[in-house]
Amino acid sequence: MEPPPNEPLAELTIGKTAALLGVTVRTLHHWDEIGLVRPSERSLSGYRIYTSGDLSRLHRVLIYRELDLPLDEISRLLEAGSDDALDSLRHQRDRVTERIQRLEQMSSALEKLIEAQQSGILLTPEAQVSIFGRHWNQEWPHQARQRWGDSVQWTQYAERSSRRSAEEWHDITLKTEQLEAALVEAFSSDLSPGGPTANALAEEHRDLLSEHFDCTHSMQVCIA
Amino acid sequence: MEPPPNEPLAELTIGKTAALLGVTVRTLHHWDEIGLVRPSERSLSGYRIYTSGDLSRLHRVLIYRELDLPLDEISRLLEAGSDDALDSLRHQRDRVTERIQRLEQMSSALEKLIEAQQSGILLTPEAQVSIFGRHWNQEWPHQARQRWGDSVQWTQYAERSSRRSAEEWHDITLKTEQLEAALVEAFSSDLSPGGPTANALAEEHRDLLSEHFDCTHSMQVCIA
DNA sequence: ACTTGACCCTCACGTGGCGTGAGGCAGGAC
DNA sequence: GTCCTGCCTCACGCCACGTGAGGGTCAAGT
Structure with missing residues (x-):
């Protein structure tokens, strides 16, 4: 058995993070490369370590990716203030409903x-x-x-x-x-x-x- | 004015075909290259000429492409007999309804x-x-x-x-x-x-x- | 008859979002 | 020790085109 961690620090390696999110390790590598989501820590041996903050960012990326947004736009969305975010949310909703109708x-x-x-x-x-x-x-x-x-x-x-x-x-x-x-x-x-x-x-x-x-x-x- | 064509032969150049279908010329070039839809004729000067038959094939390609099918699968679908086509149609319908639910x-x-x-x-x-x-x-x-x-x-x-x-x-x-x-x-x-x-x-x-x-x-x- | 401009051709390289190895450390179980 | 699994960094491949470059073609205007 693993040592039961008392602190909920949620520091995950890339493999477990990928499994949690339902994406591949390569995808996380890619997102790191292009700076979309970089792990906020690295172990001494160079392992990527995703913290809870990284996880929530990753979740938001997943959400936007589901809408077929290009990654750089997702990046802008995550960086943008909540004002712009509202606009883009509305925009996304419209796009989604359009897509639904067509489908x-x-x-x-x-x-x-x-x-x-x-x-x-x-x-x-x-x-x-x-x-x-x-x-x-x-x-x-x-x-x-x-x-x-x-x-x-x-x-x-x-x-x-x-x-x-x-x-x-x-x-x-x-x-x-x-x-x-x-x-x-x-x-x-x-x-x-x-x-x-x-x-x-x-x-x-x-x-x-x-x-x-x-x-x-x-x-x-x-x-x- | 154009000479009113008596015969409805519908022999179109690539530009007009592209405009009719709402795709780019390059896309038709690509589909020609990979053998998905090749124009059944060429003018003496090498221009691609799309006939009515080509057009209906193109239409079917558009339909399948709307379902996010990879082009090679579309190719197989167009070539396949109606038995297999039925199966794949059902499959596609399921995929579409899934996508709708998620959206x-x-x-x-x-x-x-x-x-x-x-x-x-x-x-x-x-x-x-x-x-x-x-x-x-x-x-x-x-x-x-x-x-x-x-x-x-x-x-x-x-x-x-x-x-x-x-x-x-x-x-x-x-x-x-x-x-x-x-x-x-x-x-x-x-x-x-x-x-x-x-x-x-x-x-x-x-x-x-x-x-x-x-x-x-x-x-x-x-x-x- | 000549020019203009819109169209067409064929290479051929670029792009996005990863997939898929190759070659090599890291770390835990036996 | 050794074995297995997981992680690392290149680095090339893929698909469905986009985007020129360099050059022929065609109909209209002058």
Whole structure:
């Protein structure tokens, strides 16, 4: 048995620390190297020693890392005062909820794909694309920056090819197409010439668009 | 104006394709290099030409990429027959729902942090850790493989330090601690000696654990 | 016919967040 | 002593691209 430590000093070697946090030793090495979390002590033989303070810092790093933040930003967050921290927390929350929404759409889309596959329907790639209609969302703003001719042409193509394949999905596709067409019109009215300024504009439009597409999505669900 | 193309052949250059998909040209270059999606044609001058078939393949790649799949696995998925595809789809759905759950916990945790910060409570790192209690989940199985002494010690430390800081969060912390302690007992009964075989066992235990921790979490929510 | 500018090509090196050894001390159990 | 495990420091590898460099191509304008 180990000598029962009277003091809760919590001085851990790197291996135990890693095990506690559920990360690898290499990861802690890395975080030490880049200065994200350096152990506040070293043993005489050069062993890294993580104290309780280090542990709480490590915990916060884990939290932020869970949000897919780059390590240098995590570093800034940990260093920053609580004012900035509040802002960034809000920002992170928004990012997380966005991600959740996207993932939920992915989930329902996957569900549909699975059902379809199970019931023996061999769905064409085009049908798959139409199921993931919401995913198009991301594509449109980029499209807007390009010439318009091609995209319209492509939409037509998509409609046609999906029509001549699975019929079950046909209605859905068509309705979304219609909505998309409506959006295209609404979009083309305030189209500014390409350039760096159009970028920010496209961003706003994208936000606006996503609302519409949420409707689209829920309609799909109802129909299905 | 462009010459209105009568045929919907949809032969696009790499730039337009990239814009359509919302990815960079370099990404398409990369996917070509590694053989994930190669354009089925080239112009006389060597330009990549993406046809409609290429486009649908690209769309499927985008879908899978959204699930954070490595590219080589995506490649296998696209090549695989529909039987294997069904399996992998199910697998992906499970992965996605897991991720959603974790993110939702992150979200509620963030919400609490924000509230706390707003109401002027300066929360110590320890309190933060306790809020993200569910995150510990990931850590426990690793802990189980390690010596037990330290972790218990650490738990005591965490309890003590959180007690002497913010009081509002204190109750929550305590209750979770108790539950955790109960789990520790339940756990220590069937503890097998360390080794590679223990790995798989730890995995199972982890699954089992997560159920308990789901309860933990919902209890936290109720209390809050 | 010539220029301009946007697009395309192929190298080829850089980046982030580690993984994965290689080679060598440290420290506790037998 | 010796054996095993854990720790150390290089140092290179990996993935999914980003970011130029250096140079051809294409459609439009003058």
